Amino acid sequence: MVTGTSLFRTNKVTDGLRKVDCGSIKPGNSAVFNVRDYEATIQVPEGEGYTSGTFQIAIPSLGYESGPIDRNGSLETVWIFDINDDTKEDVVALIRSGGSGSYVDIIVLESNGDNYSIAHLPPIPTVQGYMGHDSVSIRNNSIIRSFPTYANKQGIRINRQWQAKDGVKGQIPVKVRSDSNVDPSGSTVEFQFNYLAGKWE
Numbered sequence: 675m676v677t678g679t680s681l682f683r684t685n686k687v688t689d690g691l692r693k694v695d696c697g698s699i700k701p702g703n704s705a706v707f708n709v710r711d712y713e714a715t716i717q718v719p720e721g722e723g724y725t726s727g728t729f730q731i732a733i734p735s736l737g738y739e740s741g742p743i744d745r746n747g748s749l750e751t752v753w754i755f756d757i758n759d760d761t762k763e764d765v766v767a768l769i770r771s772g773g774s775g776s777y778v779d780i781i782v783l784e785s786n787g788d789n790y791s792i793a794h795l796p797p798i799p800t801v802q803g804y805m806g807h808d809s810v811s812i813r814n815n816s817i818i819r820s821f822p823t824y825a826n827k828q829g830i831r832i833n834r835q836w837q838a839k840d841g842v843k844g845q846i847p848v849k850v851r852s853d854s855n856v857d858p859s860g861s862t863v864e865f866q867f868n869y870l871a872g873k874w875e
Contacts, residue, residue: 691812696749696767700724709754710763712736716752724748725772731765731783738790743781747771750778753812757869758784765790766817768810774855775806780817780867795867798874803860817867819874823860824853833859 694707694716702720706713712735719728719742728742729749747769757764765783770776780795795817798804803823811818822835828851835858836847849859865874 690755691815692754694752694754696752699749701727705752707752707754709733709765714765716749716767718749729767731767733790736788736790740783740790740792743792745769746779747777751810755812755815756785757782757815757817759815759870760785762787766812771806776808777806778808778810778819780810780819782869796873798865801863803858804863805855805858807858813866816869818864819867820862820864822858822862824855824858825849825860826852828852831859834861835859 692707694705696705696716699705699716699718701718701722701724704715704717706715708714712733714731714733716729716731718724719730722728725748726746727744729745730742731740732738749767750770751768753766753768754763755766756762757766762785764785767781767783769779769781771778782793782795783790784793798819801823803825804821805824806821808819808821825831830848830850833847833849836845840847853859867873868875
């Protein structure tokens with residue numbers, strides 16, 4: 675059973691999509707939100723690490739408890755929307771790793787009638803220059819994942835991540851050194867997850 679201190683009840687609504695910010699959930703705390711017409715709780719068990727361990731989701735009115743779900747990172751965001759096109763709301767949890775890479779893991783609590791099952795989204799296809807720093811959003815009930823790429827070479831090249839605000843700081847849109855983990859210069863890559871096909875496209 676999920677227990678602990680409930681930090682907040684929050685449902686930010688945008689075109690039917692609801693978002694719960696979970697960055698403040700520490701071990702022993704939980705957040706409460708609604709799935710369909712039911713109250714749900716997401717919790718990190720007390721005594722676990724902030725950036726590794728497990729989390730749990732429960733929907734008491736349906737008698738559903740996920741049990742421990744492994745996480746290599748901390749809970750960042752939960753979205754509530756219909757991801758599998760069955761007219762019933764699902765829950766998508768975003769886990770972000772610690773360290774400089776800020777890698778993400780995406781876990782879905784998928785509706786199956788009045789029951790739910792856990793699904794881990796597969797990793798993205800291999801992309802040259804990928805070093806994490808993913809941004810994840812929801813667009814038209816699909817998960818969108820984008821990230822910068824890094825150049826492991828020296829020599830004059832255009833910095834494709836350069837923005838006008840960098841120019842204000844005196845930085846020019848040209849690089850000659852290989853990228854560090856916090857200073858990408860390659861293109862930004864975007865994938866959309868096709869849930870019915872089970873793959874990133």
